[in-house]
Amino acid sequence: MIPLYNNKTIRSIEAEAFVYGDSFAVMMRAGKAIAQQAILMTKNDNRAILIIAGPGNNGGDALIAAASLRETGRNVRAVFLGNIACLSADAKKALAHGKPIFNDFADDDYALAIDGLFGIGLARPLDDTYKETVHRLNALSCPVLSIDIPSGINGDTGAAAGKAVYATRTITFFAAKLGLYTGDGAQAAGKVVVERLNFQGNATPCGFLLNDDDDLNLRQLQRHKNTHKGNYGTLAVIGGATGMVGASVLATRAAVRLGAGKVFALSLANPVPLLDWSMPEVMWCTATADILKTLSLQAGVIGVGMGTDSAAKRLLKTALTLPLPLVVDADALNLLAQHLPLRNLCTNRKAPLILTPHPTEAARMLGSDTIAVNKDRVHAAKTLAANYSACVILKGAGTVIADSSGWCICAAGNPGLAQAGAGDVLAGIIGALLAQTQNAEFAARAGVWLHAAAADEQAAQSGTIGLNLNTLAETAARRLNLYIENQVGD
Ligand SMILES: NC(=O)C1=CN([C@@H]2O[C@H](COP(=O)(O)OP(=O)(O)OC[C@H]3O[C@@H](n4cnc5c(N)ncnc54)[C@H](OP(=O)(O)O)[C@@H]3O)[C@@H](O)[C@H]2O)[C@@H](O)CC1
Numbered sequence: 001m002i003p004l005y006n007n008k009t010i011r012s013i014e015a016e017a018f019v020y021g022d023s024f025a026v027m028m029r030a031g032k033a034i035a036q037q038a039i040l041m042t043k044n045d046n047r048a049i050l051i052i053a054g055p056g057n058n059g060g061d062a063l064i065a066a067a068s069l070r071e072t073g074r075n076v077r078a079v080f081l082g083n084i085a086c087l088s089a090d091a092k093k094a095l096a097h098g099k100p101i102f103n104d105f106a107d108d109d110y111a112l113a114i115d116g117l118f119g120i121g122l123a124r125p126l127d128d129t130y131k132e133t134v135h136r137l138n139a140l141s142c143p144v145l146s147i148d149i150p151s152g153i154n155g156d157t158g159a160a161a162g163k164a165v166y167a168t169r170t171i172t173f174f175a176a177k178l179g180l181y182t183g184d185g186a187q188a189a190g191k192v193v194v195e196r197l198n199f200q201g202n203a204t205p206c207g208f209l210l211n212d213d214d215d216l217n218l219r220q221l222q223r224h225k226n227t228h229k230g231n232y233g234t235l236a237v238i239g240g241a242t243g244m245v246g247a248s249v250l251a252t253r254a255a256v257r258l259g260a261g262k263v264f265a266l267s268l269a270n271p272v273p274l275l276d277w278s279m280p281e282v283m284w285c286t287a288t289a290d291i292l293k294t295l296s297l298q299a300g301v302i303g304v305g306m307g308t309d310s311a312a313k314r315l316l317k318t319a320l321t322l323p324l325p326l327v328v329d330a331d332a333l334n335l336l337a338q339h340l341p342l343r344n345l346c347t348n349r350k351a352p353l354i355l356t357p358h359p360t361e362a363a364r365m366l367g368s369d370t371i372a373v374n375k376d377r378v379h380a381a382k383t384l385a386a387n388y389s390a391c392v393i394l395k396g397a398g399t400v401i402a403d404s405s406g407w408c409i410c411a412a413g414n415p416g417l418a419q420a421g422a423g424d425v426l427a428g429i430i431g432a433l434l435a436q437t438q439n440a441e442f443a444a445r446a447g448v449w450l451h452a453a454a455a456d457e458q459a460a461q462s463g464t465i466g467l468n469l470n471t472l473a474e475t476a477a478r479r480l481n482l483y484i485e486n487q488v489g490d
């Protein structure tokens with residue numbers, strides 16, 4: 001996993017670095033690294049490179065890059081947008097290096113635009129003049145390289161301060177900043193390149209980025225010859241009310257694909273479907289509190305297409321009371337938001353509990369609104385995890401997974417998942433992993449990762465529009481099997 005840092009911890013790394021070398025030398029290294037990245041991005045394109053420098057040291061980095069690029073013979077248009085009188089000593093020196101410098105630019109055809117308007121010193125929303133510059137940068141037809149963090153993105157939260165630069169690539173200094181990987185930042189940053197500037201600080205990360213199959217202990221899912229279906233857990237998916245049966249179909253099919261030993265669909269529909277012809281191994285029956293108590297289950301998924309009527313509420317109450325590892329999704333989350341006694345059942349239970357809200361469901365549970373949740377997604381996930389004594393998966397760009405032991409962000413996934421049903425597949429995948437391991441942290445992290453990585457695999461083949469949810473769990477299972485095979489060897 002890649003360690004993630006917030007602005008405060010990045011500042012402490014910066015301060016450590018300055019103990020070992022003067023701050024302008026560090027800025028020089030940053031500027032040269034930006035110039036190298038710009039050369040990589042433009043190759044033999046000899047059109048001008050536009051460089052926008054703002055009023056802080058982010059702008060200083062940009063101006064050093066301008067000087068470095070000119071030394072290599074590149075045609076550079078350097079623009080400074082700030083008040084010279086307020087510059088730091090380092091940025092003043094950079095300004096002297098970066099000459100000639102202009103105070104405006106034409107909306108021309110550049111090889112590349114470099115965004116050095118604001119870095120981690122962004123302190124408030126952009127005013128109209130800076131918003132206009134961001135707007136013009138985003139409208140250029142060339143690629144954009146952002147310095148440290150796309151201007152307008154908050155390094156601590158990933159939220160845009162009104163408007164943000166949308167970069168093709170971001171070169172970020174010292175270490176990975178959490179704001180580059182979730183919310184608006186996940187979109188704005190483009191490809192992230194971490195440039196350590198020859199310095200490895202000692203600061204403690206605030207969280208982690210799930211970035212690789214190796215970041216998860218997937219090998220624990222390996223199958224052994226002398227086993228039977230009873231070794232892989234029985235899962236019940238509770239939901240699928242009239243008109244919403246498809247949600248249960250997607251979740252149960254995904255659960256079978258990801259290896260649950262037996263899968264029940266406990267449905268609130270009237271009548272309950274007799275069978276899913278494409279997955280006849282799923283056992284369909286009417287969802288009642290009694291059947292939930294009678295079945296010998298290793299895990300449950302509750303809420304997919306369930307509705308919020310009194311029958312649904314009774315089922316949720318029963319499920320939360322049983323010593324059953326649970327994934328609580330969709331309508332069941334809305335019920336938790338509405339009924340305090342149900343929330344109290346969450347905090348009092350001992351069995352593993354995973355909640356999978358999207359930002360609007362999270363907002364209902366927090367008594368806030370979707371905009372507030374997305375303003376600080378990590379904080380929202382951590383608060384919900386504490387309020388419900390649960391492992392919380394806050395969905396959206398850069399899904400956040402938080403529990404009492406810490407948090408991480410999933411680096412995989414794409415907007416193809418922004419469609420009805422994607423969450424049902426995710427709930428089924430996590431349910432299957434929970435049924436096999438009874439480990440909430442593992443099931444949540446591995447489930448989110450496999451679901452997102454499978455979506456990326458499918459998008460690489462056929463794009464993000466119309467991503468096929470019917471084959472998503474199959475792709476995830478294939479990836480998992482391949483990984484285990486490669487790990488285990490002959
Ligand atoms: N020193 C070094 O050697 C190294 C530095 N590095 C680089 O430094 C960057 C951090 O530099 P930084 O602290 O100067 O912050 P940065 O984001 O450039 O600008 C802050 C300025 O903007 C202003 N301001 C803030 N918000 C505003 C707004 N909305 N609208 C208008 N103005 C606003 C704020 O003014 P004030 O709030 O005081 O009014 C202040 O003047 C970091 O991201 C990295 O690129 C690293 O590469 C390592 C080497």
Ligand SMILES: [K+]
Nearest residue numbers: 118147149151
């Ligand atoms: K920037």
